[in-house]
Amino acid sequence: MAGKEISANRAVDVEGAILDAARDLLAEKGLQGLSMRTVAERVGVSATAIYHYFENKEELVQRVVRQGFQRFGDYIEQAMGAHPQGSLERVRAVGEAYLRFALENHAYFRVLFNLQRPHAHNIEDLPEGGGYGLLRQAVVDAMESGAMRTIDPDLMVMYLWSLTHGLLMISLACQIEHCPEFQSDTMARTPMDMFHAFGPLVREGVLGPAAVAAGAAPPTGAAGGE
Amino acid sequence: MAGKEISANRAVDVEGAILDAARDLLAEKGLQGLSMRTVAERVGVSATAIYHYFENKEELVQRVVRQGFQRFGDYIEQAMGAHPQGSLERVRAVGEAYLRFALENHAYFRVLFNLQRPHAHNIEDLPEGGGYGLLRQAVVDAMESGAMRTIDPDLMVMYLWSLTHGLLMISLACQIEHCPEFQSDTMARTPMDMFHAFGPLVREGVLGPAAVAAGAAPPTGAAGGE
DNA sequence: CCGTTAACTTAACGGTGTTAAGTCGATTGA
DNA sequence: TCAATCGACTTAACACCGTTAAGTTAACGG
Secondary structure: HHHHHHHHHHHHHHHHHHHHHHHHHHHHHHHHHHHHHHHHHHOOOOHHHHHOOOOOHHHHHHHHHHHHHHHHHHHHHHHHHHOOOOOOHHHHHHHHHHHHHHHOOOOHHHHHHHHHHOOOOOOOHOOOOHHHHHHHHHHHHHHHOOOOOOOOHHHHHHHHHHHHHHHHHHHHHHHHHHHHOOOOOOOOOHHHHHHHHHHHHHHOOOOHHHHOOOOOOOOOOOOOOO | HHHHHHHEEEHHHHHHHHHHHHHHHHHOOOOHHOOOHHHHHOOOOOHHHHHHHHOOOHHHHHHHHHHHHHHHHHHHHHHHHHOOOHHHHHHHHHHHHHHHHHHHHHHHHHOOOOOOOOOOOOHHOOOOOOOOOHHHHHHOOOOOOOOOOOOHHHHHHHHHHHHHHHHHHHHHHHHHHHHHHOOOOOOOOOHHHHHHOHHHEEEEEEOOOHHHEEEOOOOOOOOOOO
């Protein structure tokens, strides 16, 4: 029995070591930098030994990702706890922690959120060349016509772009149609429906028309603000 | 000279054929499904012939991506044109076209925006397991305390999550610090600064406190839809 | 002591991006 | 008209990749 424990512990050790090595490699060099052979070399076993603990490379990566989301969640939870329940600061703290975690571990975060290597394309390769400039002009026009509040148009564009792009990315990352999580009654299912459902929030804000009209903007805490 | 033209045209033909084959393969099977050998087979040349036109696989993909963004931009421009200048409908149309294009060409779009294969992870693997549920609770609490308007909490969570995630993805996709495009005076530079700058927009909406207070919500067009 | 099983190993297969060297026809200069 | 050049390829090969098959070796239960 002592022997069994030892061997079991050893097995756990090796499995853990494989996971650790895989995580480090992912953080250092991304998914492309993770090969079964390099992981095995770091651990000190042969490449095929990994197949004793994991079915294939995908499962290995999946396990690392799962572990990563766990830490991500813990990080956010801790950041939240520092603010009073029911406050907007608390909601904002979630977003801040989200960003902070991602920026501090961004090579690793890329893997968590399914991104490829940096792929050095400038902003000009993005919808730019037709997209960014067009949206910006539409925003400037809307501001001039009074259909939209007047602020820095680049900030407005970034806000609208982020919201749309984020919705899309999340929808694509998990095939949202198959997630019971998101099937609440009042909530539309397709990304396009959600986009439309965002309308009132985008127009009137998270405080809502009544609060804004009453000039009741809280002096200290606000959802996205400093 | 006739011969030169012919050979030049032929060269262009082959180059174009390679690009077309690469685009089709990317749209069908994503980045993993694109190998130099399969592209070459479709075109009817040997794999190494590609290296006469492109430095390596990365450049080939880059070229396809660039072409893709061009079409993406054209698509958006066309959708915009259908709405009157200066209207919120026009701004919203950009977002709608953005989503429509991405959803209709999503295998291809994944490559444009640097995403990996579907990687079937459920929503539970996302910040869930600590994140989604926590944010949702914070939102529910804020609604109950009156710090936030009361709507479907899942919709609110999706809105906040999309905005934050999108900002992050765009920031990571192009290293925004090095983009002069985004160095406008009033605009903060880091993703975290932008997140904070979003504050007033998130709280009060794109219409602004004055318009909302005046009950001046336009009857027909609004930024995020109906 | 024997059979089984866990925990590996080595060898190999088919695939990948990429390089080196060679072929071959058309173009060009003398 | 002939030799040289050059563009547009080809074949062969290299190193690496994920993965499978078969074998080894030590510990264990009966």
